[in-house]
Amino acid sequence: MKNVNLNALRVFSVVASHGNLQRAAEELSLSRGAVSQRIKKLEIELGVVLLMRGARGVSLTPEGERCFAAVKDALAILDTAFASIGEDGDRVTLHIGSSTATKWLIPRMDAFKAKFPKISLTTQIHEQVLARSLGRNEIAIWPGKAPDTNIAHGSRRLTGIQLIAVCSPDFLRPDWPMGLEMLLTMPLLQDAHRRWEKLIHETGHGDTHKLLNFDRSALALDAAIGGHGVAIAPTYMVENDLRSKRLVEIWVDPEASDDGLYTSWAKDHLGQTRMKRIVDWIASEFE
Amino acid sequence: MKNVNLNALRVFSVVASHGNLQRAAEELSLSRGAVSQRIKKLEIELGVVLLMRGARGVSLTPEGERCFAAVKDALAILDTAFASIGEDGDRVTLHIGSSTATKWLIPRMDAFKAKFPKISLTTQIHEQVLARSLGRNEIAIWPGKAPDTNIAHGSRRLTGIQLIAVCSPDFLRPDWPMGLEMLLTMPLLQDAHRRWEKLIHETGHGDTHKLLNFDRSALALDAAIGGHGVAIAPTYMVENDLRSKRLVEIWVDPEASDDGLYTSWAKDHLGQTRMKRIVDWIASEFE
DNA sequence: ATCAGCGTTTAGAAAATCTATCGGCTTCGA
DNA sequence: TCGAAGCCGATAGATTTTCTAAACGCTGAT
Structure with missing residues (x-):
């Protein structure tokens, strides 16, 4: 592909929709000078004129029509993908061992649903600690000797192992x-x-x-x-x-274990009170 | 759409293809720190983890897979559009299954080049029928039970399936x-x-x-x-x-199949004799 | 233990993007 | 004919983003 500035395509798409740089600028929260410059640069990169400029706004050239159609399709694909990615609405994924799920979580499902009626909990069973970082809306519960060492994660000790x-x-x-x-x-x-x-x-x-x-x-x-x-x-x-x-x-067993059970979550998503409340609830169920 | 930096998507796409930030950086003529920063910022914007990082490169998380698929489709649309935009282009893209490409098209490449010496054929491999409409200069070959139902497309049956x-x-x-x-x-x-x-x-x-x-x-x-x-x-x-x-x-196999092999193309580009000639050539190779 | 190859982070440089301002053009109504 | 309104473009300088270079840490192979 030509080394086109993809962000400028989004600007172009908004301009093409409005047929007016001023309105497009308003929608994009940019000055009309910025929008004008962006389109101009894009036209240079593509080597075509995309817009016919006039006193009453702009219209698309034939090349501009083709570009607009392609950009619309492309942005629609991305829009759909990103609307759902990581954002499964009020869905939270809990990564947990199978026995912990069976013996600890399942008996508390009713309590969980009562406390978080609008949260859809997905339980993902693992037999080992997850190798990858946790994403948004993901919590993990794991036995181990120390809290999660991944610096992108928050971590908390739930209980010792007796x-x-x-x-x-x-x-x-x-x-x-x-x-x-x-x-x-x-x-x-x-x-x-x-x-x-x-x-x-x-x-x-x-x-x-x-x-x-x-x-x-x-x-x-x-x-x-x-x-x-x-x-x-x-x-x-x-x-x-x-x-x-x-x-x-x-x-x-009189022998003390240095293992504990820990929970961890993705730190990046600060201010997500429902994640904090779920983690607090999990911790409270171990007190 | 989330206010995602679209240029970062291109960076991500290259990283996903290579499974290695260093190689992606080389292809993009960037430093590997720049690539690392770009992906990290993209993950924050999207609110998901896209890559699993390791000592031997990276692999995609489930969200990363979904993002990559969408970005690939989106970039393919743009690529195709921009390849021809402003050019009375001599480039044609053929969308085809991988086995049909291997067993039907590749053995005919010399024949194609001989017949259309000035046309640059781009072959795009797909495992399913394209969901999107075909653009200018795009032809598809697909098995199915009926001609293409997309009203924007022309379509023609090439052969039955025996x-x-x-x-x-x-x-x-x-x-x-x-x-x-x-x-x-x-x-x-x-x-x-x-x-x-x-x-x-x-x-x-x-x-x-x-x-x-x-x-x-x-x-x-x-x-x-x-x-x-x-x-x-x-x-x-x-x-x-x-x-x-x-x-x-x-x-x-004595059992008749109601499947056939079909070709389709974008109707919009009327009067393109070379598209008609290519479609006719494809059909003649099935007679 | 050492090395190679990978990714991450950071400070500061470079480039891109933006704003504010000025200017020009077209159209319309008085 | 003139003035007003509404549109777009250009430019200098400010702001933000992106990048580089360097340093660091980790993992896996030897």
């Missing part, structure tokens, strides 16, 4: 509280963190062959609810099932 | 002619139309697990030329390879 062992209330077991040694002799359900396996190796008790492995924490927890054994998971992931008495807590 | 099965002359196979049942037991190569798969399901013969799938007809045909199996494609796409004995015809 692992507890849970099972179905009907699950046959010795009385509470229970020692670890005894605990490890029971059917154990673990996720990818493999905490039970580590404890078995550390203590020399229990049997790794009796472990049931799941690639999602939520699946291990659902198996526990089903009475298949004892699962171990972070408190924030089980508290809803505890409250509903689908699970009971039978052991607390 | 599918035939082809393979390399060296490909081991039973003697010609071959029954369909036998044919379907062979390694089969198909494109997005999935004709082999349909035949397998219709007849109960053959094995869908032995199909090799390609997203371009030309790729399936090239695999057939390479001796990897039997491809099925429209006659107009294979006839050149048949003539050059790179492929042989081993079966004709």
Whole structure:
């Protein structure tokens, strides 16, 4: 393409619409001198005369008509694309792990909808931390050792990670509280963190062959609810099932974790009170 | 429209094409800092992240993909318009599918140049029918069920679609002619139309697990030329390879298709004898 | 550990864009 | 015929945008 100043095309388009540089200047919040200069320069770049100038305004030359038609089409394409890009109205995307979605978010969907009735929440499930920067209207919730290091992001610690062992209330077991040694002799359900396996190796008790492995924490927890054994998971992931008495807590991992759960969002979009309110709501649900 | 700097869109388009800011900067004769700043400012204006940055270049975010698609279309319209504006131009743009370009047009390029020595042909590859109207000096070739319905376009049917099965002359196979049942037991190569798969399901013969799938007809045909199996494609796409004995015809699909191949052009440019002559030439190459 | 290749940031220079002002032209009504 | 209104163009200088050069940081390969 000729090295045409595309911004000048927009100016030309407005002029062509009005048939009057003065009115076009008003619409563009420019002086009519600026508009005149812009069109003149564009004509030089394209090598054609676009406008017939007169005492009662301007009209398009045949080349100007063709240019105007093309620019209209092109700007319409861009207009449509940009109207929807990043602006999905009142839509917010939450990037979250699948188990956190299942065990933390889903039980709070009604609470979310009640508090934010006009916000459409899109949940995007990820198995790893997002590699890319967050865009407008995107929030992420992730376990990690530190807040988000991406300087374009705001970040906030939601909670520490405290692992507890849970099972179905009907699950046959010795009385509470229970020692670890005894605990490890029971059917154990673990996720990818493999905490039970580590404890078995550390203590020399229990049997790794009796472990049931799941690639999602939520699946291990659902198996526990089903009475298949004892699962171990972070408190924030089980508290809803505890409250509903689908699970009971039978052991607390004494080993402190330096992991935490964090939320992050795109900093650029300052003053977006609804993003701030959503982040505040998420944080409040972890208090 | 958002008050987006349209010149920055051109910068973005070049970056998106290269997947590398440094190379884009070179093409644009800018420093890479200038390019980086431009994209950053554009992202702020649009309110979205367009690029995922990395140590080995950049890739597009979903929003970046959408932006790139729109910008490409918009710039193509402008490019085409400006290429001819003010010129009693000798340039013609042909919009065509990639496989039709590879298998029908490329083998005829010398014939075209011989017949139209002063016309510069620009080939623009598309995977779908163009949504927009054709401009001056634009011709399109498309498969479909009817002529172009755009009232601004002229249109003409080039040929019906007759599918035939082809393979390399060296490909081991039973003697010609071959029954369909036998044919379907062979390694089969198909494109997005999935004709082999349909035949397998219709007849109960053959094995869908032995199909090799390609997203371009030309790729399936090239695999057939390479001796990897039997491809099925429209006659107009294979006839050149048949003539050059790179492929042989081993079966004709008895099922008639109501699809045809059509060409269309912009009606507005009446009296353009050279457009008429090009359209006539295209049609003659299908007789 | 080092290097190459990538992107980002910043200060200041260069270029583009704009404003304010002056001027000219055409058309219309008195 | 003259004056007014409404239009566009040119120019000097102010303002803003864009760019360069340099420095820096990160990632991946060796």
